[in-house]
Amino acid sequence: MSTATLHPSQESAATRVVQTLLRSRELAIVIVLALILVVATSRRSSFVFSADGWRDTLLAPSILLLLAVGQMVVVVTRNVDLSVGSTLGITAYATGKIFVANPETSVVVVFVAGLAIGAVVGALNGLLVTVFKVPALVITLGTMYVLRGALTHEVGSDRMTAGDYPAHFEKLGTQQVLTIPVLTIIALVVVGLVGYYLHTARGGRELYAIGSDPDAADLYGLPSGRRVFGAFVLCGALAGLAGVFSAARYATAFSGTGSGIELQAVAAVVIGGVAIFGGSGTVWGAAIGAFLLITINRALPILGISEFWQGAVVGALIIGSIVLDRVLSVRRTNKLVEARDHA
Amino acid sequence: MSTAADREERIAPTLELRDVAKSFGAVAALRSGTLEVEPGSIHALVGENGAGKSTLVKIVAGVHRRDAGEFRLLGQAVDFGSTAESKAAGVAVIYQEPTLFPDLSVAENIFMGRHPLGRGRRIDRTRMYDEAHALFARLGVAIDPRRVANGLSIADQQLIEIAKAISLDAKLLVMDEPTAALSGNEVARLFAVARSLRDEGRALVFISHRFDEVFDLCDTVTVMRDGAYVSTHRVAETTEAEIVAKMVGREVAELFPKTPAPIGEVVLDVEGLSSAGEFHDISFQVRAGEIVGLAGLVGAGRSEIARAVFGVDGYDAGRVSLHGRTVPKRQPRRAIRAGMAFVPEDRRQQGLVIEGSVAKNVASVIRGGLSRAGLLTASAENKAAGPWAAKLQVKTSALDMRAATMSGGNQQKVVIAKWLATGPKLLIIDEPTRGIDVGTKAEVHRLLSDLAGQGLAILMISSELPEVLGMADRVLVVCEGRITADIARDEATPENVMAAATRSAAPAPTSPSTKEPVA
Numbered sequence: 001m002s003t004a005t006l007h008p009s010q011e012s013a014a015t016r017v018v019q020t021l022l023r024s025r026e027l028a029i030v031i032v033l034a035l036i037l038v039v040a041t042s043r044r045s046s047f048v049f050s051a052d053g054w055r056d057t058l059l060a061p062s063i064l065l066l067l068a069v070g071q072m073v074v075v076v077t078r079n080v081d082l083s084v085g086s087t088l089g090i091t092a093y094a095t096g097k098i099f100v101a102n103p104e105t106s107v108v109v110v111f112v113a114g115l116a117i118g119a120v121v122g123a124l125n126g127l128l129v130t131v132f133k134v135p136a137l138v139i140t141l142g143t144m145y146v147l148r149g150a151l152t153h154e155v156g157s158d159r160m161t162a163g164d165y166p167a168h169f170e171k172l173g174t175q176q177v178l179t180i181p182v183l184t185i186i187a188l189v190v191v192g193l194v195g196y197y198l199h200t201a202r203g204g205r206e207l208y209a210i211g212s213d214p215d216a217a218d219l220y221g222l223p224s225g226r227r228v229f230g231a232f233v234l235c236g237a238l239a240g241l242a243g244v245f246s247a248a249r250y251a252t253a254f255s256g257t258g259s260g261i262e263l264q265a266v267a268a269v270v271i272g273g274v275a276i277f278g279g280s281g282t283v284w285g286a287a288i289g290a291f292l293l294i295t296i297n298r299a300l301p302i303l304g305i306s307e308f309w310q311g312a313v314v315g316a317l318i319i320g321s322i323v324l325d326r327v328l329s330v331r332r333t334n335k336l337v338e339a340r341d342h343a
Numbered sequence: 344m345s346t347a348a349d350r351e352e353r354i355a356p357t358l359e360l361r362d363v364a365k366s367f368g369a370v371a372a373l374r375s376g377t378l379e380v381e382p383g384s385i386h387a388l389v390g391e392n393g394a395g396k397s398t399l400v401k402i403v404a405g406v407h408r409r410d411a412g413e414f415r416l417l418g419q420a421v422d423f424g425s426t427a428e429s430k431a432a433g434v435a436v437i438y439q440e441p442t443l444f445p446d447l448s449v450a451e452n453i454f455m456g457r458h459p460l461g462r463g464r465r466i467d468r469t470r471m472y473d474e475a476h477a478l479f480a481r482l483g484v485a486i487d488p489r490r491v492a493n494g495l496s497i498a499d500q501q502l503i504e505i506a507k508a509i510s511l512d513a514k515l516l517v518m519d520e521p522t523a524a525l526s527g528n529e530v531a532r533l534f535a536v537a538r539s540l541r542d543e544g545r546a547l548v549f550i551s552h553r554f555d556e557v558f559d560l561c562d563t564v565t566v567m568r569d570g571a572y573v574s575t576h577r578v579a580e581t582t583e584a585e586i587v588a589k590m591v592g593r594e595v596a597e598l599f600p601k602t603p604a605p606i607g608e609v610v611l612d613v614e615g616l617s618s619a620g621e622f623h624d625i626s627f628q629v630r631a632g633e634i635v636g637l638a639g640l641v642g643a644g645r646s647e648i649a650r651a652v653f654g655v656d657g658y659d660a661g662r663v664s665l666h667g668r669t670v671p672k673r674q675p676r677r678a679i680r681a682g683m684a685f686v687p688e689d690r691r692q693q694g695l696v697i698e699g700s701v702a703k704n705v706a707s708v709i710r711g712g713l714s715r716a717g718l719l720t721a722s723a724e725n726k727a728a729g730p731w732a733a734k735l736q737v738k739t740s741a742l743d744m745r746a747a748t749m750s751g752g753n754q755q756k757v758v759i760a761k762w763l764a765t766g767p768k769l770l771i772i773d774e775p776t777r778g779i780d781v782g783t784k785a786e787v788h789r790l791l792s793d794l795a796g797q798g799l800a801i802l803m804i805s806s807e808l809p810e811v812l813g814m815a816d817r818v819l820v821v822c823e824g825r826i827t828a829d830i831a832r833d834e835a836t837p838e839n840v841m842a843a844a845t846r847s848a849a850p851a852p853t854s855p856s857t858k859e860p861v862a
Contacts, residue, residue: 200465202458209444209455216442221427222456279446336494 025273025325026285033292040299047302055174059181061294063088063249065287066187066242067265068272069194070235072286075269076198077228078211078278079129079136084239084265086147087121088258091243093151095169096160096253103166110169110244118240119233121147126232130225136232144262152255160253173248183245188287190238195283207231211278267314268293271321292317355418357382357515357546358403363412365398372398376412377572378548378565380515385537385547387557387578390567390590391808391841396550399567400517403548404436405429417514435508439520439642441500443492450475450488453507478506482536498529505536516540517548522556523642534560552640552845554583566590584838587845591808591837601792601814607631609667610800611683611769613652616661621647622824625661629769629800634791636815637804639844644824645804646688649771652802653685654678665769684762686755688773688804755787763794770794773804788814808837820844 037057040047047053067084074081091114098105098113121143128139162170175182198204210217210224217224247253272289274281293314300310356379363376373395380386390396401407402414405423414421416432423429429436443452450471451458459474461467475488484502486495492503501521508516518537522530537547537560551557557564558578566573566589573589611629616622622644629635637645650656652663654675663670665681675685755775762770775791776784791814795801805811811818818835820828820843828843 202456202460202464202466205447205451205458205466206456208447209451212444212446213442216444219426219442220455221425221430275446279444333494336490 026282026288029272029285029288029292033288033295036292036295036299040302044302047299054179055176055181056298057295058184059249060298061291062181062183062187063242063245064261064264064268064290064294066190066238066245067261068268068286068290069191069283070238071265072269072272072274072281072283073194073198073207073231074136074235075266075274075276076211076278076281077207077231078214079228079231080140080266081125081136081232081235082140082262083121083125083143083147084235084242085258085260085262086144086151087118087236087239088243088246088261089151089253089255090147091117091240092247092253092257093155093160095244095247096164099166099169100164107169107172111241114240114244115237116240118243119237121240122233122236123229125236126229129232130229148259155255158254160247162251165247165251169248170251173251183249191283191287194234198283203227203230208279212280264293267318270318273321273325275325354382356380357417358548359413359415360399360403361413363399363402363409363414365402365407365409371570373402374570375572376567376570379575380546380548382514382546383541383544384563385541385549385561387561387564388548388550388567389552389557389564389586394567395570396567397519400436400519400550403429403434403517405434430511433512433514434517435504435511435513435515436517436519437501437504437508437521439523440497441504443495443500443503445491445493447492448489449486449492449503452492452503453478453510474510475506478510481509482506484532496529497524498526498533501533502536509540513545515546515548519550520552520642522551522553530556554586554845558583587838587841591841601634601816602796604632604796606633606816607798610665611652611802612664612667614662616648616651616658616663618647618651618656618658625826627819627826627829629802631798631800632795633816634795634801634803634814636811636818637802637821638808638811638818638840639821641806643821643844645821646773648821649685649773649802649804653683653771679765682766682768684765684767684770686758686762686770686772686775688777756790759790767799769800769802771802774806775803776807776810808840811840812837822846
């Protein structure tokens with residue numbers, strides 16, 4: 001018989017929670033976010049402490065929040081969706097079209113339409129990726145251009161402007177409940193729901209498993225195709241919703257709406273500590289990553305950094321967080337291996 | 344639980360395979376696999392590399408679908424189209440290197456897809472950890488269910504697979520060379536677990552090349568050879584010698600005649616080469632005109648030795664010299680310049696620019712010499728490649744044909760041509776005829792023989808016994824990272840090579856319930 005004894009983690013649950021929290025990647029980004037807020041506010045108190053500043057701090061990230069959540073669900077399965085910017089553009093414009101046709105249309109209808117259009121695009125991506133086994137990077141790069149092209153063809157030099165969206169819809173863009181913008185509340189509810197699903201549902205855990213080792217997932221007999229398809233549908237639907245948000249907030253849509261935001265979504269996910277090769281990370285991390293990205297962009301001018309450098313700062317942040325993740329993961333692995341060899 | 348009436352009759356075997364066949368294209372990997380495993384028994388499956396054991400296992404696991412034959416599980420005819428189906432039917436396969444989800448916790452690795460659920464179909468993590476904990480307690484091992492799988496030893500990973508199998512209540516556990524990467528203690532722990540599973544009435548299939556383990560652990564042994572069933576024995580009623588004879592079983596045909604060549608001076612001299620976890624204290628010489636065969640089982644460390652000699656991988660101690668001059672480690676470029684050539688085992692991935700033309704491939708190693716002012720022209724490549732391709736009778740319509748479209752035999756010739764263009768003194772060739780049809784095999788052998796006749800020193804790694812015995816002037820047998828025998832051509836027999844290849848260096852685990860290992 002083996003002489004090994006059982007001695008799994010002896011710490012109490014509370015200690016473990018605290019330890020996990022302290023070691024968590026999310027905490028690191030929260031600290032960076034807090035630092036930026038503090039420094040920017042100390043330079044100009046209205047950055048947070050004014051009605052507009054407070055609203056913008058919360059409202060500005062809402063669109064990217066939705067995209068980052070959807071992107072995270074796809075990235076965790078070792079895929080990526082680059083078509084979300086185009087999807088956003090399409091639904092933002094479609095929202096205008098719906099209102100032009102009937103200004104009385106209920107907001108709920110527009111939301112459902114946005115989600116549905118996005119879900120269809122997501123389903124298309126999901127089908128192409130799971131059926132033809134072409135890397136998602138290539139497929140969604142393709143759909144990104146195809147959809148943008150279709151939108152440009154449809155819209156031409158036309159442009160939806162404030163007059164095309166009815167007042168009750170535009171109000172949604174700035175409406176607040178207890179000083180918290182409604183769009184942000186909706187986005188946070190989405191973050192909560194998706195995070196809850198990923199943490200507590202079998203299907204959610206399977207997404208992690210598929211990203212962690214796709215071959216092992218097949219050997220386990222997990223329904224990989226169905227799960228990845230589902231992830232793309234969700235990502236597309238949220239991108240569609242983000243388009244409606246965009247229309248509500250900016251009251252404009254044209255052929256270039258949302259162009260380039262897909263990379264911001266990927267950046268938010270990576271900064272939020274989600275492994276780009278899948279298998280690990282949280283929706284909370286991606287959400288905080290989105291907050292951080294937007295807040296940095298707002299804070300840089302206040303800190304006296306020219307907007308030409310904004311891109312460079314974001315880039316440095318991405319590289320920094322990836323290097324940090326890499327260093328941490330190598331250290332963790334070494335520690336685990338060491339612990340094993342001395343066992 | 345069986346009723347009295349059931350017990351009157353013979354209990355149905357857990358696994359029953361009869362004349363199962365499987366071909367991949369024209370290659371028959373399994374011609375006639377037969378295996379019958381009783382519940383409450385540990386059944387050894389032995390055979391040389393390529394005997395069809397792995398294919399048989401993959402059919403049982405649902406990875407491959409058989410072409411013909413009977414397949415019953417617990418008395419029921421089955422036909423698995425996926426691993427999920429075989430798992431649902433009670434089959435668990437533990438591979439030599441398990442595939443776990445590295446980012447997820449140990450407990451999730453066990454329960455993925457069937458986590459214990461609490462209220463509202465939420466995953467009940469507390470229960471999941473408790474159940475995983477209980478499984479490990481039952482196996483008598485200490486693995487923290489909450490830690491991530493990343494960084495676990497192979498032995499622990501296998502135990503997680505076993506815990507998973509138990510939690511699925513698998514009736515049949517197949518272990519494919521589970522001990523290959525384990526230390527003595529880990530083997531003892533695994534065997535203790537295996538015995539307790541047997542005592543619970545489960546059936547186990549144990550694939551191993553180590554006879555001491557087979558005789559220690561198993562009660563029945565089935566021998567396979569060349570994709571077919573040979574015989575089944577009660578372990579108590581057989582001997583290692585008998586099993587080896589059954590495994591080898593065939594006459595070594597004079598298919599591979601190496602023409603005698605004058606053996607010259609020492610070309611390659613390897614002294615005390617060691618690399619932690621790979622091989623230990625390897626010393627040997629290869630002389631001009633000599634073919635030295637490195638025999639042994641897959642995973643014994645032969646390829647690792649070859650890679651270290653050539654400088655692809657590093658080593659911790661020892662010295663490699665060519666014509667008396669030390670070759671620095673980890674510098675394949677220097678090794679090439681010193682006169683070494685290396686034809687790797689996996690030509691498609693390591694030896695060929697598979698999408699490139701024949702000319703490009705042949706010329707790829709000598710590019711430096713061909714380029715003019717840093718530019719390499721296609722005509723220079725063709726000029727350099729032409730004579731070699733012709734010499735080796737590479738059957739390609741033109742030098743610009745893509746390597747990917749050629750047969751395995753011709754690909755191998757292109758790889759060899761590529762190296763001959765460098766004018767080497769020593770050729771290291773790993774599995775020269777793997778995946779090559781019989782006709783071309785003979786051509787590759789004739790080519791190697793000719794090259795030796797021209798004074799080239801050749802170090803040939805081969806898992807095919809007849810090839811080693813037919814081609815090599817001297818056979819070095821590697822077993823678990825050590826050279827266990829150095830046998831001259833006229834003394835080498837399938838039996839003594841096989842015996843040296845399966846001699847286990849790991850201490851045999853013993854327990855009161857087992858008989859003495861057969862010497």
